[in-house]
Amino acid sequence: MLRWLARRIIAAALVVFVVTSLVFVVTHIFTDPATVSLPLEATEEHRANRRAVLGLDRPLSVQYWDFVSGLVVGDLGESFWQSQPASKLVFERLPATLKLVGGAIAVTVLLAAPMGMLAAWWERRFADHAVLGFSMVSISAPPFWIGYLLIIVFAVQLGWVPTFGSSGFVSLILPSFAIGLASAGRLAQMTRRGIVEELRKPYAVTALSRGFSRSYTIVHHTFRNVASGFVTMTGWELTRMFTGYTVVIEVVFAWPGVGRLAIHAIENRDLILVQAAVVVLATLVVVTNLLVDIARRLIDPRVELA
């Protein structure tokens, strides 16, 4: 286990290294933060000056070394839009993003597990078809549109929750649903399928024939065997959320997270800050994948992991 863990951590670190290096290639070789920060009509002299100020006139190898050694100690450069360390700005916003993703994953799990079990319980009956319909619609609708529909209905028409911002628990509800519904749709189908398959296995047939009810067998026997897959899938949905539509949902709900910070940084031509946000989010994805693998191994030691 320890050796496996060590190998897995080294592999994850390598991926982070490659990804951040690719980001550096885009931000320093294809273009550079000085050019991006200046308007298009700026003269070459202006650009040269700005490069000198930002230390971008040094050899690329030196800049790259600075970048990598900075990463190791958590220094992600200086944002020139805010004149503050980029890492400080990103880490200030990170808790909001984590809170949002936490809310979304809670919605996902709390909807998917019961829906999957209900669908399997009433296989090929109305509840099953209803869950299937929900899944199809939820994976087809754009999450940011779901966000606006929720705002129109629950905030504008009914006035139950605030339209946007992050004031307390209540404001977390709508964005969590906007992100979590699609994940719940995918996960519910996966759960249903796993349980239906398990119910046909001898141990489940035995339990049923001994007179245990279908619901008891599902909750106490088959769901446990689906749990490993459930955790893995939840983990995948988590990585999707960190980088996928969370950015968009933060914009929709004016949620003060890392994604919205990156969008504002783009609007203010602050390449260093965008780079910092992207590096942090990409690292989060890799770390999440690592944690999911570990969780999977702990739940089901039989799982063979490369």
Add this chain to the structure above:
Amino acid sequence: MTATENPVGPAPDTGTDAAATGESVTVMGDLRSHLLKSKAGIAGIIICFLFALVAIIGPWLPFIKDPAQQSLPDKLTPPVGWGGTWSHPLGTDQLGRDILARLIDGARISLLVSLVAVIIAAILGTALGLIAGYIGGKIDTLIISAADVQMAFPGVLAGLILVAAFGPSVWLVIIVIAISSWMVFTRVGRGLVFTLKTSLYVEASELAGASSRRIMWRHLLPNLVSSLITLSVLELAAAILSESAFAFLGFGVQPPRSSWGLMIQQGRNYITDGWWIVTFAGMAIAIVVLGVNLLSLWLQSFNDVAEREQIILERPGG
């Protein structure tokens, strides 16, 4: 899925691995067994056909207004049924432009961008998959490592950094969607080639002295086509959603051109007195994606590769 009518009846192959029995391992495979196959397929085909038709002949449709024509006295006219008239069936936006006309106009960009991106991803990804699977060795290691890194670096992040570096453009969105999708084709193509490689006809042509290129092009590729087309349709659904998200963030097409995502971005400030702008634009996206998803389910019922579907599920950054 085993199509036993009795839900608790023992399946003949109990205890075997799903992949080994050729069953699918996914949400999609499961959805399929539920839907009455043909009905879903027909619905999917009709929706896709209608949207494609409208996108192509949109401007020549009768009774459709000019999507760019502003008329401030008519601004924020509600749709029919909410106090509007048939002159603007789906209402107007904040500048008095006809929503229906703009939806039809936006279909072009939204669908074209997604389609081009998926085609690029499919060609690039399949080529790399063929090479990795057939040549093997160090090239294989290199390509599959690149695919693994790509998995950890989802499209939205690539989009953020590229837009920050080069500014928004339609081509940029196409490239971002393509690079967040190629590895799906590579992994599936590679997996299929691994199994095909040992088949008799490939060995026979190797013995007959055929070049690697000829074997890949003439013998392996034709066997991948049906699986890859199915995969492309599934990727198209993801691509349309991505395109709409990028357009919504303002990364893609710029005004006065129009796309569905951009309509939602522009309509978002009017959700209190003009809810129909955001609602109908999003509905267009949702319906076309639903159509593509239904089509994809139906296609999958024809050829079904468990491994491929697993790969789709494991993609981050949907």
